[in-house]
Amino acid sequence: MDQKKNYREKRLNNFSIAKITAVVNPVSANGKTGRHWPEIAAWLKAEGLDFDYWLTAGPGQATELTRRALQQGSRLVIAVGGDGTANEVINGFFTPEGPVSEAAAVAFIPSGTGNDLSDTLQIPRNYREAIKHLVLSPLRRLDLGRIQYAGHDGNFYSRYFVNVAGLGLDGDTVARVNRTSKALGGFVSFLWGTVVSLLLYRNREMAIEVDGRLIFKGPVTMVAVGNGRYFGGGMCIAPRAVMDDGLLDIVIIHNMSKPDLLVNLPRVYRGSHLSHPRVESLSGRRVVINALGVALLNLDGEQPGRAPIEIELLPRALNLKG
Template sequence: MDKYMIIVNPISANGKTGRIWPGIAAELSRQGLNYDFQLTSGSKDATRLAKKALQDGYRTVVAVGGDGTINEVVNGFYDEKDGSLINSDSRLGIIASGTGRDFIKSLGYPAGFKETGKILVRGQCRPIDIGQVKYQGYGKEEESSFFINVAGMGMDGETVHRVNHTSKALGGKISFLGGTIMTLVQYRNRELTLEIDGMVRYHGAATLAVVANGQYIGGGMRIAPQAKLDSGYFDIIIANELGKLEMIANLPRLYRGTHLDHPKVYAMKGTHIRCTSRQKVLLNVDGEQPGILDAEFNMAPHRLQVIC
């Protein structure tokens, strides 16, 4: 078996990952996994460590943490200039230990460490799609990154910004639900224009819009129930100017994924999306809040091998 590089974010899940990592490591060793590991120490550290591991000859890099950690590790798989894979044989492994754990729900991945260890030892892979987003960073320069789960605009971006500035001590679902309700109380709908595959498909006030590769956001909200990780296109979901009480009343449907038949919810598909606004609109990318609109999203089908 090849030696894996495991990248651990010890501060994910309010520091829980760092506390339980010794037990995870012992279980992986007991199951016979051959690995090295490194701990992250700051923002974007997981990207740097993943890139170096792949350049040093590791084929498999495993992310231990939440959706943000997985996102950082995935960004380390690709060359910053041309988007090519640093190692053409590279594979991503995941040990989910963060707040949201939304990506693994779409992947059908188990939450238990014993089950995850067995999957990593077995090493079977499937190809999945990834997205690339260009957006305005807070330094007012265009920035670019890859994402594997969901990017969102509007209330979604505001909620992620709020939740990421709290301790998340109550866990993913409660933290995101509380953040959603708190954001909703103060939020004003934003004017958005969405161009999908060269055509303007939406222009007007909106509560939120998401560009989805996976199905879940916010600790279990099934925002894009029809999305598939290997479909070759994004699912785009737009909530058209929902009122505060209307939004709260429909939250149970959002968790169940039964909201697509609501008359103010629009569902579309596409591979190239451009979203613009004359207002300041915060962007969510895989549970992180890196910048604002304008933003451009491109689908990269079957660009990542994931052990599952």
């Protein structure tokens, strides 16, 4: 046995003998994931992973399949798809009573439109390299956010998120992008959606509380609550965020004009926007936001509802392999 293979086996450790399940969204990235799944599966097997897999058939099913896999004894669930698939899989690790399995871990093979979570976690976008990263990386624990929000039907819901939740312009952008085919890919789709939304958007009146203290009340362009750094197809909205530091990073863009937003949009991609006088950055563990009128929610690249929202940090709540 060569040294590299021996190293991989050591890194796989208990996962080489534990039950592994892949939850695959075949329609993510305009069907790219489904077309490439046979070769992804072959590469997983070539790296020594023995696994079962399920293909999702609609929204929300990745959560159900993940929960079923964990209840049937899976110790590692691999999410194959985009940021929305990753969010659904993570929610499958929990019930209203708590974790389904505290020993189980999640892994991600990015294959979506935005793949912002993989950028924060530094997971390669190349399938084969992502699988090697999965195999060779140590197990670690990530913080999670738990959010309560108003659904479009007027009822209130609770979900977990791992990357970024936001209100305002980003919520409008995600709603617009998700109504399109995304055939142009993540960067172009989100850039187009951002520019169009920006031209049509009107700033919202919001009241923002962090850890029980009123931080701001007035007109806001958008507010992002980041456990991770990236959203919107590559925008580094929360460049100071660390996914295991026990804190949420809150970035508020205060009542910025449309020309100013357009001029400063490249800075958001670079993560250099925090020095702008209308941008405020702080950290905390609990965030409550109310809004006058409709302020749409962006939750890990999906658009499930609107304000009001309440977010709390759950430190070291998720095991990550990769």
